[in-house]
Amino acid sequence: MAGPLTGIRVLDLSRILAGPWATQCLADLGAEVIKVERPDVGDDTRTWGPPFFEDGDKPVSAYFMCANRGKKSVTIDFTKPEGQALIKKLAEKSDILVENFKVGGLARYGLDYESIKAVNPGLIYCSITGFGQTGPYKDRPGYDALIQALGGLMSITGEPDGMPGGGPQKVGVAVTDLFTGLYSTIGILGALHHKARTGEGQHIDMALMDTQVAVLANQSMNYLVSCKEPKRLGTAHPSIVPYQVFASADGHMMLAVGNDGQFARFCVAAGMPEVAADPRFKSNPGRVENREALIPLVAEAIARKTTDEWIALLEAHNVPGGPINTMERVFDDPQVEARGVALALKAEDGSIMPSVANPIHYSGTEISYDKAPPALGADTDDVLKDVLGVTDDNLKLVRASKVLG
Structure with missing residues (x-):
């Protein structure tokens, strides 16, 4: 049975973790996700290792693998006019666009929301940045560990001062990126429902800082109610004992x-x-x-x-x-095994790539695990032919311009 987002096309201009995590969720739900990467370089995380999975002569980092299954990789240099034209044509044929460039970063290429809206008014365009599209910090770069610090998470994580190992700590995975990716997915699904009712697309403004403050949950409310700063308690809980x-x-x-x-x-x-x-x-x-x-x-x-x-x-x-x-x-836990959390996906060379399942379990539709994380540019020709109708002769001309790498 097809996934719930079957028939939805996503143009993924994001890289690193927050954006790719959101688009991987959409791919798991059945959407067609076209990941646009820089020719010869790709998503930065392709080189974030070791460890690497040896996929023939093209090793793939474990970091890249964690957030990019189910996607098609297309290499396009959109710093060139020809590349910008291709991105706009793909956006015209898409339902959703996800990007995580700095505020205004895509405007110089004519790929910002207002420019893309002109060719596809119904597009849902999700921008993910460190601090959002407005405010005094909007032009600052934002990284997970920095936002864990600025957003208060590190102030409540770690052993108390005076204890062995005391002091603020970051969480062992990039939770701010991951939560932002999940909230972005939620926002996109809400916008899809709105579009189904009205036909209107819209711009979604997601910020790591906003997300981090939002997920402080009971700790932020403890402060707002009591006006007392929460203390670091190591593994202990501020409101439940033992x-x-x-x-x-x-x-x-x-x-x-x-x-x-x-x-x-x-x-x-x-x-x-x-x-x-x-x-x-x-x-x-x-x-x-x-x-x-x-x-x-x-x-x-x-x-x-x-x-x-x-x-x-x-x-x-x-x-x-x-x-x-x-x-x-x-x-090795029997509960984890029973729930099918560990996946085995077939890579392009036929070898078996490990992955971790999406935790959503539907009764009527299925999560899709049809495609391992792609090699850089592996789907460029197929996407341009199938989505844009580019002929073999035209494809040769585009390649000659070096816009595809």
Whole structure:
């Protein structure tokens, strides 16, 4: 069964992560995604390695692979007038355009929203930048780690000052880019629905900074309600206790007690039912207020058993907890295997490329995994012929102009 976006064409002028993450989501949902790349160079992330997947004589970086499956790669030099003309023709035949150039960066080539709107008024044009199209920072470059810092995430991530390893930390993956990619996808889907009702396209202005502040979630609301700065708590939670990593007899584990019933059951499992009956600890607000008295008691109990012993015990008492899995253990986990998270895609040379599945599971339509991340320019001729109707003779003329690399 075809994916829900079958019949939708996306012109992808983005690179690195936020934009490609959004367009990969659209490709997974069945859209045809045409990724335009610089001749001979391509998306910057093609060289962001090691590690590299050896796809014949054209190794592909693991970084590029994570955000570009399901796409067609077309090389066009749109710094040249001939290239600009090709991009406009492709935009005219597309439903969505995604780009992440600096504010005004595409205007010099006549590829900004107003210019493209003139040839395709119904186009949904999504611009992703560090700080958005307006405001005092709009001309600044924006990168994930910088926005994690400016947007407040690093102020609440890491061990407290004075603790071993204390100080602000960035998250282990580029979450600001990823969240921006996901919000961009949501925005595009909303604009598609609007277009279906009205026939109108529109410009979507996405900013990493806006997204980062938006996903501070409970931490930003804690500040706005209390006017108190949230503190870095390492793996602990500002509003739920006990909810953090503890050292076991042979390593570490996560205990994630989310309510009073779970806490009472944990105390029974830990052989300390009197702790659950203590007036200081009976309710979550009390446990938060008396965190410093409770956590040493929990830590002492958990240190007596191995992680595996605790996981079995917690499961028997219906208390959330788990090991700190390595990547190897993640992909060997029976739940991950049962859900089909690990993918095997056939590369252009016939070898098998690893990938990670989209987490969306539809009952009536299917997520599409028909195409591995493409080699640079692999689909240029086919796209120009199939989408624009360029003949073989005209294709030779275009290639002679060096606009295709």
